[in-house]
Each structure stands twice: as C-alpha cells, then as structure tokens.
Amino acid sequence: MPSKTNDPSKKSWLPVAPDSDFPIQNIPFGVFLTREDVITIGTRIGDHAIDLGALHQLGYFQGIPLTDDIFLQDTLNDFISDGKKTWRLVRNRISEIFDIDNPALKEHQEHRKIVLFTLDEIEMQLPVHIGDYTDFYSSKEHATNIGTMFRDPENALLPNWLHIPIGYHGRSSTIIPSGKNIHRPKGQTLPKGADTPQFGPSKMVDFELEMAFITTDANKLGESIPIDEAENYIFGLVLFNDWSARDMQKWEYVPLGPFMAKNFASSVSPWIVTLDALEPFRVESPEQDPKPLPHLYQKGKNSFDIQLEVSLTPEGGIPTTITKSNFKYMYWTMAQQLTHHTSNGCKVLSGDLMGSGTISGSTPDSYGSMLELAWQGTKPITLENGEKRTSIQDYDTVTLSGFCENSGVRIGFGKVETKLLPPV
Template sequence: MKSFISYSENSDFSIHNIPFGVAIFNQEYIACCTRIGDMVLDLATIYDYGFFDEIEGLEENVFEAYTLNEFIELGKPVTNAVRLKIQELLQEDSKLGQDKKTVEQCFYKFDHVQMMMPVHIPNYTDFYSSIEHATNVGKMFRGEENALLPNWKHLPVGYHGRASSIVVSGTDFYRPKGQMKPPGAESPVFGPCKQLDFELEMGFIVNKHSEMGDSISTSEANDAIFGMVLFNDWSARDIQSWEYVPLGPFLGKNFCSSISPWVVTLEALEPFRIESPIQEPEVLNYLKFEGKQNLDIKLQVYLKPESGEENLICQSNYKFMYWNMTQQLAHHTVNGCNVEVGDIYASGTISGKDKDSFGSMLELSWRGTEPIHLADGSERKFIEDNDTIIMRGHAEKDGIRVGFGEVVGKVLPAK
C-alpha cells in the first residue's frame, strides 16, 4: 500500500497503522482523528462528507465526541471496518485523494493540532507481569532466594489504581509529597519524594461493558481489546516502600500516570505477534491460551534534563512480558468483575535481562547504588526536578512499521 500523503520510511504512522485519537483543531474545534505521517485527519468532517456511509452500524457521527469511547463501544465489526475504510481512502488514486477541496479541509499538520486524552477512563488496573522486573525488585528488597513470591508464576499479579490522575502526553506534573522513613530513622518524615521514578509500561483499552458475575476468557479477550498505548506509571519509590505493606501501592503511585495520545489497534499490531515465553509451572485452565499472544514492540526511554539533550537510558521490548494481555483480562474478570468501555490495563514495568533494558530508574541505578551518567556530565540515581522523561515505541517487520509516537512528561518541583 502507498498513500497519497507522503511520509518518511521511519514514521510510526504509516498507512499500515491508522491509530485513533482526539485533537483540538484550530484551537477551538474538537474531534476524533487519525494520523498518517505528520498529518492528522479529522474524522468527524470525513463522516459528514459521506465517506463512511457504506459502513453498517455507524449511523451517527460518533467522531464529534470529545473521547473515543462512543466509537470504541461500537465493537470490532464497526471499528475494524472504519480503520480499513480509512486505509483505503488514504491510498494513491483514492476517492479522497482526488478530492483536493476535502483534503484541504480535513488534513492538518500535526504541529498545528493539540492532542487530548484519547479516552475517558472509568477504571485503571496495573499489572506486574515482567518476570525480569519482578525478579530485580525482589532481589533488592527480599534477597536472591526470595526474589519471586510464591504466587507470581501462578497468576498475573495486579492492583486497582486511580484513573483520575492519568494524563495525556505533554502534561507536566508536580513532584509528589508524602511520608517516608529514611534508612536508620526511628520515625517517618513528611516532605517531597526524593526517589521519583518512571516505569516503562504499555496499556490496553477495552471496548465493551460486561455484567457483574460474567468473565472474559483468554479466547474472548482479543475481541474485547480495542488497542494499546504507551504508559508511564510514575512512582515515588521512598513513599511506596514505607506505605505498601500490607495493602500495596497508594500515595506512591496515584499522583500521576502518563499515556500516549494515539491508540494503536490490535489489528495494526497483528503482523508483530510472536510466541509467548514458556510458563512453568503449568498455569490453571482459565489462564491457558492459544496462538501467538505476545507482541514484538521495541521500546526506548530517554531522560532530558532542563536545557539539556535527550539521553537514551533504556531499550526494552514488550515481547519480554511473562503474562500476556489475554491472561491479564481473563484473570481480572474470572471472579465476575465487570469491565467498562475505556478501562485501561497497564502491563507493569517492562524489563529485559540486560541492564540497558531495565524499565525503571530503580533497576537502572540499582536502588541508587549505580548512578546513570548523562551527556552533560551530571548523574542520576532517580529523577530530579525539571527532568523530562520521553518514551517511544514501534514495531517493524518486512518493511512494515507501526508505532505509538511518544509519551512525554516533565517533573515540576513540589507544589
């Protein structure tokens, strides 16, 4: 396939992608959109001009909404048809490509639009599904012999997080404050977090509502997942380490999480499916799955000091996940937990076996004992005020590239 819109061969947003997002056009008009190369296509206007008339189940202009939720809820028969129609319209010699007036009205340069939160997120769950990450953290806090807790290889460990503080890429946030217990101190102290961290994650978004008591099996999970985003689950390590026993993360995690503005569909990621890691011991029946359920998505993390350059500090891959998305959703709902359209499920920190693939500062600096050296001569044990973290991700195979763009977040001094 070749598009009448030109773009570079290393663009994340090739004609093979067709992601979905929400943008502000001309600083006043909000609509759902897609992107090819560096151009953003206003889907609400394309709908009004009749380009989607032949698609069954798309009787209303759901693209006029401020989120993708209404579109996502139409389900895969409709959302897939829309994606394929857009792909057709973007090809050379297409009906749209020959309509210069419509092209001028519906396409905007990416730099001229403001991206918004792509979905309204009713609920958020964070998993802990990278065996390398879980092992690294376990070694630091419990020692080599107790690195993985007894349940870890039997179920996808997760917890329910706070959805209200998930923000879109480009949103700055304040360093969190809370209780911490410094090493050797008898009592906790209160103040700004001193061990602020990023967590390299990806999230998937569901497209359906389910009833309490119902569950989604591993074989049904892919039909319930609309697409994926990059996800930075910021963490206050010193606050978290003091508060998390016995009930887990709270103030150390709920102050901010950042997501990329483009939702990449599972259909766009199909060419990049690979075999999952062998799971031993054998999992229970409800967690068994068929087919290739891991994805080969290359991930990078950059740290940019204020007025400094980007420093590549991590290169990882989503394929390292021990527990895959179908297992995560099946486990989440096996007890009858209902899901809602727009719910987001984060993978947990994605780390590989090599040190440069560790997906957090906690691991990269090994709890602050091995600082990272930056190009400007400074070093980091954790993230400092006015540092910016940039995460990027893409999949590439046989000349086909599908990417997510980036998720960017800057840390401001405590308020």
C-alpha cells in the same frame, strides 16, 4: 469482517517518511483539538492528522452503520463500544480513502482543506474517558529485581506470582496525556536508620516503562471472559509511564500495595494503536513454568514484538537513551490479564485502561525503571552532559517511545513525554 490494512506494499497519497511511526498500515485513533478550537476524533498518516468527524459528515463512511455524531465527541468511548466489527470497517475504509490510487479525496481540494491538519495545527487530548485503571505486575525480570531489592534475593518472587497476573487498582483521575507536566509528589517516607516517618517531597521519583491496553465493554457483572475470547475486547495499546515515588512506596506498600506513591500521575501516549495494526508483529511470549491453570492457559503467538526506549533530558540538555526494552518480554499476556481480571465476574467497560506493569528485560541495559537501572542508587547513570542520576530530578523530561518493524513496515506509537517540576 477481516482486516485489509496490513498489506506491506500499500502506499498512501499523503507523504510518509520512511521512519514514520504512522504509515497507512497503522491507522491509530486519537482525540485532538483543531485549529478552529473544535474537539474531534481522528487518525494519523505520516505527519497529517485526519478529522474523522468531518470525513464522516462529508459522506466518506457511507454504508458503515455509524451514528451521525460518533466522531464528534471528546472521547473514543462510544466508538470503542461499537466493537471490533465496526473498528475494522472504519479502518478498512480509511485505508481505502487514503490509498495512493484512490482519487476521491486525493483530488478534492475543498474536502482536503476540511479534513486534513498538520501536527502543529492540533493539540492532542486524552483519547478516552478512563473509568477504571488497573496496573499489573507482569514482567518476571522486573518482579525478580524488585523482590531482590526489597525482600530476600532467594525468595524474590512471592509464591503466587507464577500462577496469576498480579495487579492492583489505581486512580484514573491522574492519568494524563503526553506533554502535560507533573509536580514532584509529597508524602510520608521512612529515612534510612530512622524509627519514625517524615513528611515532605519524595526524593526518589522514578519512571516506569509500561504499555497499556484499552478495553471495550467486555462482560456483564458476574460473567467471566474465556481466555480464547479475551483479545476481542481489547481495542488497542498505548505507551504508559506509571510514575512512582520509590521512597514513599517502600514505606507504605505493606500490606495492601501501592497507594500515594503511585496515584499522583501516570502518562499515556495520545494515539491508540489497534491490535489489528499489530497483527503482523505477533511473537510467542516467554515459556510459563509452571503451566497456568486451564482458565489462563494459552497456545500460539500471544505477545507482540514492540521495541521500547526511554530517554532522559535534563533542563537545557540533550537526550540520553537510558534503556531499551521490548514488550515481548512480558511473562503474562494481555489476554491472560483480562481473563484473570474478569474471572471473578468483575465488570469491564469501554475505556478501561490496563497497565502492563514495568517492562524489564534480562540485561541491565533493558531494565524498565530507574530503581533497577541505578540499582537502588548504587550504580548511578551518567547522562550525555556528564550529570549523574539515580532518580528523576526536577526539570528532567522523560520520553518513552515504541515501534514494531518487519517486512519494510514500521508501526509505532509516537511518544509519551513528561517533565517533572518541583513540588507545589
């Protein structure tokens, strides 16, 4: 079943601003609380949220094999489990319903009142129940910068980095939606010049500019996913801020990697943008040298041109854009990450989340973390109000945004926004 949603000339009868992240070509999926305090699965066009549960009950998905309650749930997991064929059928139908020339819902005022919500009438929720969360380390520029700071600049990349997508398993219980504030974490650190650690609030809280992909049920225990099939099991992408406490991380990460410095919070954007919506924005990923082993080798355009931006807003201040990067900089692709993840027979389920790792470009203004932007505190960033930052301070708000654009069509992710509060 081909996707029919990417025609750049397609228009919706719902109003869509020229700079909107959510034209009719996007059709993302999310979960929201309605004005009647009902949780439903929905999509978005322009500044309108669309209740897919109500749309289904009113008969607009007739002919598509869906259970009666598929959209009347508080997560997308079951819908994602239905697989790519169902996702495409549903997106194609939504595209038809809201096409500017289709009068069925457009001219049915009673149905419109039931189905449509303005954004101030809803509250976005975490879109999936995340059973397992894996974070990769797949930006060559970021890995080189961190290796330069924490180890030997001459050996910034460890020998395995160019052969496998490095990753670790994180904690899914602390993944939160955009708009939910977090508290400064406490933990052990080793102050400079000290011989023994101390316990207390982290002094080096940092953001990490990432994206994450969400999987469907991919394999049975013991089975591997071939590289040329991996994308079939990727439902879509979200923006991802993988918060870090750098002083805690430096003390604890040897020999097993991140733990308390990472598991206190990670923030995701609420709308999942499908791979089908991103198809027109495919680009080649960076050249891989040495050539990956055969089970990880890919040809063609396997990455996406997604423009990313991070802004920092101090309490009572105005936003300052502190970095601009791009998802296409990632050395290891999503398909390679998922194939590697399952190459030992690891089972992957619907709703699992895979973080890309921090996305850094080759220039200082494209680095994806404060650790890199301020280069371990030696190059403070100046905000619009004159304040300086080497890490995130209490009551700072960090906002990640991202979009693709070509042929006059902009497909975006909205934003993920989080305020850092004092420790509790």
